[in-house]
Amino acid sequence: MTRLTALLLAAAAACSRPDPPIEEGAASNAGDRARPEAPARASADIVALSYRAMGTQVRFVAWTDAPDRARGAFEAAIVEFRRLEELHSNWKPQSDVSRINARAGVKPVRVAPETVALLTEAKRMHSLTSGKFDVGFGALAKLWRFDHDQDNRIPDRKAVAAQLPLVDASRIQVDAERSTVFLPEKGMSVHVGGIGKGFAVDRAARLLRARGLENFMIQAGGDLYAAGRRGDRPWRVGIRDPRGPPSAFFARAEIEDRTFSTSGDYMRFFIKDGVRYHHIIDPDSGEPARRCRSVTVFAPSALVADAFSTGVFILGVDEGLALVEATPGVGAVIVDADNEVHVSKRLTEKVELINSPTL
Numbered sequence: 001m002t003r004l005t006a007l008l009l010a011a012a013a014a015c016s017r018p019d020p021p022i023e024e025g026a027a028s029n030a031g032d033r034a035r036p037e038a039p040a041r042a043s044a045d046i047v048a049l050s051y052r053a054m055g056t057q058v059r060f061v062a063w064t065d066a067p068d069r070a071r072g073a074f075e076a077a078i079v080e081f082r083r084l085e086e087l088h089s090n091w092k093p094q095s096d097v098s099r100i101n102a103r104a105g106v107k108p109v110r111v112a113p114e115t116v117a118l119l120t121e122a123k124r125m126h127s128l129t130s131g132k133f134d135v136g137f138g139a140l141a142k143l144w145r146f147d148h149d150q151d152n153r154i155p156d157r158k159a160v161a162a163q164l165p166l167v168d169a170s171r172i173q174v175d176a177e178r179s180t181v182f183l184p185e186k187g188m189s190v191h192v193g194g195i196g197k198g199f200a201v202d203r204a205a206r207l208l209r210a211r212g213l214e215n216f217m218i219q220a221g222g223d224l225y226a227a228g229r230r231g232d233r234p235w236r237v238g239i240r241d242p243r244g245p246p247s248a249f250f251a252r253a254e255i256e257d258r259t260f261s262t263s264g265d266y267m268r269f270f271i272k273d274g275v276r277y278h279h280i281i282d283p284d285s286g287e288p289a290r291r292c293r294s295v296t297v298f299a300p301s302a303l304v305a306d307a308f309s310t311g312v313f314i315l316g317v318d319e320g321l322a323l324v325e326a327t328p329g330v331g332a333v334i335v336d337a338d339n340e341v342h343v344s345k346r347l348t349e350k351v352e353l354i355n356s357p358t359l
Helices: 067-088 096-102 113-128 135-141 157-166 196-210 302-315 317-326
Strands: 046-053 056-063 173-175 180-182 216-220 223-227 235-240 249-255 258-264 269-272 275-278 292-299 331-336 341-343 351-353
Touching: 046 067, 056 067, 056 196, 067 096, 067 113, 067 196, 067 216, 096 180, 113 135, 113 173, 113 180, 113 196, 113 302, 135 157, 196 216, 196 223, 196 258, 196 302, 223 235, 223 302, 235 258, 235 292, 258 302, 292 302, 292 317, 302 317, 302 331, 317 331, 341 351
Parallel strands: none
Antiparallel strands: 046 056, 056 216, 173 180, 216 223, 223 258, 235 249, 249 351, 258 292, 269 275, 292 331, 331 341
């Protein structure tokens, strides 16, 4: 699913002037050069660079005494982001995902090991979220258009109902031994927008560590991973106000060796006849989920945070918090449809509520 993600601006990166929010889904340019960020204060310990990949801004920040090594590690990490984009984009005809979809109901497709790993995890996340996180959403993406093809149209309900039987990640056949993927019915379609950035962030974090970095952050849209510390304190991050301006936050937290991801209804959306339509679609109804305004999930891995933020958003507060509390290492902050804030038990001492979200 191409998912709506809140822009999480890290206070720890305040030494670098943040870019204006970039609309998710805009075409990326793999040829863009890295753009150094202008420091707000002099500090030899901070290195920060931004790039374009996967239709969004990807930002790296490191606290280090080896700036050249950090920049080299960032360059290697963005190469990995763009390589994965070539494998997993629905908008690149020769990507693994596009080839899988083109051969739905025909034959298995040989794919890269990374695609096998991604879809294996996607199926696991589908099971853990009671089917609410579903990369089989691609069958509905041509009706509900919220990528760079957004058309602000409400699809015909009968057309949506006709596609629903094709939305089921449990039916995706992944053969790790043969490195193949098969969609057994024509019309089925995989869309990994709701998990692809998290997968890439996890791989980039491993790469940065392998290059000798211990204290860094990676932000890709609404997915943010913080490793180590910023000098003598943890990294600080903010959670965006779902109805406030892009720079407004209603909560903040300090994190170490943790990732967090936000799904919300406030960036890829349109309003018609007073009703907000957004891209987080309930795979059971084929309609935008209505139980939450935003869900931020803290987890050990970006992939889990990515999938759970979507799954919990659709499940709603009661079922969503039950899932979070039952999953080791996972916490959540939920703004429900009535603008009430809910914080899971693991985060009650870690998240500071600055003010109430905007009505």
